[in-house]
Amino acid sequence: MHHFRYSGSDLHCESVDLAAVAKLYGTPTYVYSAATIADNVTRLQRGLAGLDAQICYAMKANSNIAVLRHFANLGCGFDLVSGGELRRVLVAGAEVKRSVFAGVGKTEAEIKLALENEIFSFHVESEPELVRINHVAGTLGVKAPIAIRINPDVDAHTHAKITTGKSDNKFGIPLKYAAAAYEAAAKYPNIHVKGVQMHIGSQLTDVSPFVEAVEKVAPFAAELKAKFGISYFSVGGGIGIVYRDALASGPQSWWDAQPEGKRPITPEAYGAALVPLLQPLGLKILLEPGRFMVGNAGVLVSRVEHLKRGAGKNFLIVDAAMNDLVRPAMYESFHEIVPLRRDTSRRALVADVVGPICESGDCFAKDRQLQEVGEGELIAFLSAGAYGYAMASRYNSRTMAAEVLVQGSKFELINSRESFEHLVAGEKVPAFLK
Numbered sequence: 001m002h003h004f005r006y007s008g009s010d011l012h013c014e015s016v017d018l019a020a021v022a023k024l025y026g027t028p029t030y031v032y033s034a035a036t037i038a039d040n041v042t043r044l045q046r047g048l049a050g051l052d053a054q055i056c057y058a059m060k061a062n063s064n065i066a067v068l069r070h071f072a073n074l075g076c077g078f079d080l081v082s083g084g085e086l087r088r089v090l091v092a093g094a095e096v097k098r099s100v101f102a103g104v105g106k107t108e109a110e111i112k113l114a115l116e117n118e119i120f121s122f123h124v125e126s127e128p129e130l131v132r133i134n135h136v137a138g139t140l141g142v143k144a145p146i147a148i149r150i151n152p153d154v155d156a157h158t159h160a161k162i163t164t165g166k167s168d169n170k171f172g173i174p175l176k177y178a179a180a181a182y183e184a185a186a187k188y189p190n191i192h193v194k195g196v197q198m199h200i201g202s203q204l205t206d207v208s209p210f211v212e213a214v215e216k217v218a219p220f221a222a223e224l225k226a227k228f229g230i231s232y233f234s235v236g237g238g239i240g241i242v243y244r245d246a247l248a249s250g251p252q253s254w255w256d257a258q259p260e261g262k263r264p265i266t267p268e269a270y271g272a273a274l275v276p277l278l279q280p281l282g283l284k285i286l287l288e289p290g291r292f293m294v295g296n297a298g299v300l301v302s303r304v305e306h307l308k309r310g311a312g313k314n315f316l317i318v319d320a321a322m323n324d325l326v327r328p329a330m331y332e333s334f335h336e337i338v339p340l341r342r343d344t345s346r347r348a349l350v351a352d353v354v355g356p357i358c359e360s361g362d363c364f365a366k367d368r369q370l371q372e373v374g375e376g377e378l379i380a381f382l383s384a385g386a387y388g389y390a391m392a393s394r395y396n397s398r399t400m401a402a403e404v405l406v407q408g409s410k411f412e413l414i415n416s417r418e419s420f421e422h423l424v425a426g427e428k429v430p431a432f433l434k
C-alpha cells in the first residue's frame, strides 16, 4: 500500500501534486512518500507483535540521508554494507549502535570505523573475514560482536541476480559447516559470538521460502543459544512488493479484492507465518527489509522528449534513462508507467518507452500500452523507491537526478540535481598531455 493516487486528473504523492514538484525541480526527479515509509514500518512492527523485534532497514535500497533520518525517527536501525553507508548513518544524525554490518568483503578500515561507532554486530560470511575482524578488534582492544551468515540452501524463486540463499551463491556458510564455523569463531580472543544470520534473496512474493529457511535455521539458533549464549537471530530481508498493478495496490480495497492464495505478501502474512516459529526461541529477532520499506514509496518523474512513430513500432523517448533507473535493463524488471495528468478522452498508445542513452538496453518497457502522451508531458515510473537512485550512475555524462521527499502537503528537495561542474570535479588532464 502506498500514497500515490490521482486526485481529480492529477497524480499526487500524499497531498502534493507531482506536476508541481516537476515544475519546481525539473526532471528526471525521484519523489518519495514519507507516509508510505512510516506505514510500512508500523505494519511490519505490528505484524511482529509478540517478538522482541528490531528492524534494521537495508539502506542499500535507498540511502538518501533524509530517508535514513526518517527511518531513525521511526525507531529503525540499519543494515549497512560499506563504510560509506556507515558514514551516511552518522551524517543523518542516527546511531550506529542499532545497526549491523553485512557484506562479503569488509576492509580493515571499515571494520575499524564500525567498531569505533559501536556497531550492534558484524554479519560474517567467511572464516578469513573472522580472522580480519578479530585482528582489528585486537588492535582497538575491544571484542567485536558477530553473527555468522548461514546459507540455508532454499530456493527463493526470484531473479537469479537477487537470489542469495542457494548453496551455489557466494553468500554465507552452508548449514552443515555452520556448527564448526561457530566453534572456530568462539575461540578467537577478540570475537563475541552474539547472533546468527540468514538472508535468502530479494523480491520474494510468497512467505513459503521464508518459512522453509527459518524452519531450517531455527533449531541451529536454539543450539547456539544453549552453547554460546547468542542473543539474536537475524532473518534477513527480501519481502517483495507489487510492481504490476502498482497504482491500484495503493488502497486497502485492492488487497482485499485479491483472491485467497494470490494475494502478494503482506507484512501481516509474513509476521503471522514467522512469529510462531521464532517466538519459542526467546531470542531478539532482527529484520533487514530494504525493498519492502521504500519500493512502493517512490516514483521517478520524467518528461517526454518525443513520441517517435515508426513502421509498426512507436517509441516514447523520455528524459530519464537507464543510468537513472537501471532495474529494467539489469533485472528485466517491470515498472508501471503512468501519465501525471490523466485524460480519459485520449487514445491508448502502444510504445516502447526508452531513454536517450546510446544502448538498446536503455529501454524501460516494450510494447507498453499507456495513455497517449506527447512532447513536454510528464510521466511517472512507479515503485522506483528501492534500488532506483541508489543504483543510478553517470553513464553518458548524465548528471544524477534530483530527489524530493513529501510528507502530507509539504515537500522538500532532499538531494539537488547534480551539476556538470560536480560531475567533472575530480577529473583533470595530466601534465604530460598538456
Ligand SMILES: *Cc1c(COP(=O)(O)O)cnc(C)c1O
Pocket (backbone or CB within 6 Å): 058, 060, 061, 079, 102, 103, 199, 201, 202, 203, 236, 237, 238, 239, 288, 289, 290, 291, 292
Ligand atoms: C540486500 C540485502 C537485504 C535487503 O534485501 P531486500 O530484498 O531489499 O529486502 C537484507 N539483508 C542482506 C544481507 C542483504 O544483502
